[in-house]
Amino acid sequence: MTDNPIFAVAAKAEALRAQGADVITLAAGEPQAASSTAVVEAAVAAARDPATHHYGTAQGDTALRTLVATMIAGDTRTPWSREDVQIALGAKHALFLAVQALIGAGDEILVAAPGWPGHAEVVTAAGGTPVPVATDERFRLSVEALDRCGTPRTRAVILSSPGNPTGAVHPEPRLRQIADWAERNDVRIISDDIYRAFDYTDTYRSVLAVAPHLRARTVVVGGVSKEHAMTGWRVGWLAAPPEIIASARLHVSRTITHVPTVNQRAALAALGDSTTPVEAARDYRRRRALLVEALNGIDGIECPLPDGGMFAFPDVSGLLRDRGWNSGADLAAWLLDTAHLAVVPGEAFHAPGHIRVCFAVDDDTLITAIERLRTVLGSARNEPAVHHLEAAR
Ligand SMILES: Cc1ncc(COP(=O)(O)O)c(C=O)c1O
Structure with missing residues (x-):
């Protein structure tokens, strides 16, 4: 029986982290942000209410x-x-x-x-x-x-x-x-x-x-x-x-x-909180633009601007060809080893020529991740990601 390949990437990233590596993960299918204070406080109040104990x-x-x-x-x-x-x-x-x-x-x-x-x-x-x-x-x-x-x-x-x-x-x-x-x-x-x-x-x-x-x-x-x-x-x-x-x-x-x-x-x-999703969507829209632009600046990667969700899903087949790799899994493994950057190989989604990169992370994490991508894969434009982010604000 095979487990979800997304969790397999997360496990490998965790193992590297346990060895002291500074791993950035853009692999998770979840927001990096914490739940809101209102949510946490409601849970604390609920836990104090004996009605929830039964x-x-x-x-x-x-x-x-x-x-x-x-x-x-x-x-x-x-x-x-x-x-x-x-x-x-x-x-x-x-x-x-x-x-x-x-x-x-x-x-x-x-x-x-x-x-x-x-x-x-x-x-x-x-x-x-x-x-x-x-x-x-x-x-x-x-x-x-x-x-x-x-x-x-x-x-x-x-x-x-x-x-x-x-x-x-x-x-x-x-x-x-x-x-x-x-x-x-x-x-x-x-x-x-x-x-x-x-x-x-x-x-x-x-x-x-x-x-x-x-x-x-x-x-x-x-x-x-x-x-x-x-x-x-x-x-x-x-x-x-x-x-x-x-x-x-x-x-x-x-x-x-x-x-x-x-x-x-x-x-x-x-x-009861309609603000959190709207603010998250606003931030993701901005981070999506930043990530997609950075990915498209790397030779061999073509990344359409996603209409929605929290992931970029670039076609990396050009890069795989250039480097003699067989699939997105080779690239994902290499990125984790050389850049300590976790992404999900396309195999997880029936798309071996792709990788999935999550942009539901905070600005600093995304900027560092982009710098690492550019360092190990090269980039047509070498402007620091932070300038793009400032410009997009
Ligand atoms: C398309 C889709 N549906 C459902 C889920 C699962 O959501 P939940 O965490 O609420 O089980 C995910 C999680 O990644 C998802 O991507």
Whole structure:
């Protein structure tokens, strides 16, 4: 059994660090920032409240489900109530709960390639078969590719927009085409909206907002991990039709009983704070420009400006060719050894000629990382990164 390759990079970086190396990691799929003080204080207050010391309900805290439903209703322009929401141990768990509710043994779920490996992993964990669907040149799902990959065993397509690692944002017409395809083929849509706050094109729409009539065949997944820098708190959710929520609730009840109440209270505080995600998006937009410009300044690297998310996903095949390396894994290993810089090889995402570089880190970290990249790989422009950052402010 293989573990997620992203965690493998993190483990190697940690091992180097333990030997005293000054490792910078742009490998993690998470904000480097700490959770907000309001979140931490809500958790402390919750821990002091004896009500949180006892069992809660499997479906999740009522106030949290109510806020989640309101948020999803706003995003999707369709009505959702707290009864339609199940709280999960992060969005990944929510995806698992959705998939296990939808499939029987041998059923297939379509996942984007390149795409986040977690999508395929949850399908496998739920006993299904993940089927990679090659995305188009802008890393978007297309009806042509879905047609090629769909079979009578296809139960759902996981649509993540903005996506990881590509940052691809599916524009309205494309979302409508995918929705029509799902309806025509009697396939469900699992809309993974975890990066909803990080859209730099100002065109983000949740699929239901453009195809509200598909509400009965759509599961909306989200969480506080990315928007609120809360990956460690493990709180996410799904909003779905009643039979899926019933199945998810039963699964939660039979396994984890419920998501820890203190963590749910922390998530409740996060959802009451609309400023943190907006400020994070503003900072990421700026850092994205800086990183992409630096990457494009290195011979053999071509990096499109990602529409959303928190990653640059450069094509490094020119560099691999020049240096006689076989894949992004060779480059990633070399960067870790020579520059003590951790990035994720494209193999993790079905894209061996690429690497994934996270820009959800603070300015100083990003600047140092860019300087190291330029030192070991050379750069067409040798201006210090800090000047670009100042200029972009
Ligand atoms: C596309 C996507 N969905 C879901 C998740 C998981 O989020 P969570 O930490 O809430 O489980 C990730 C994490 O990297 C992700 O990239």
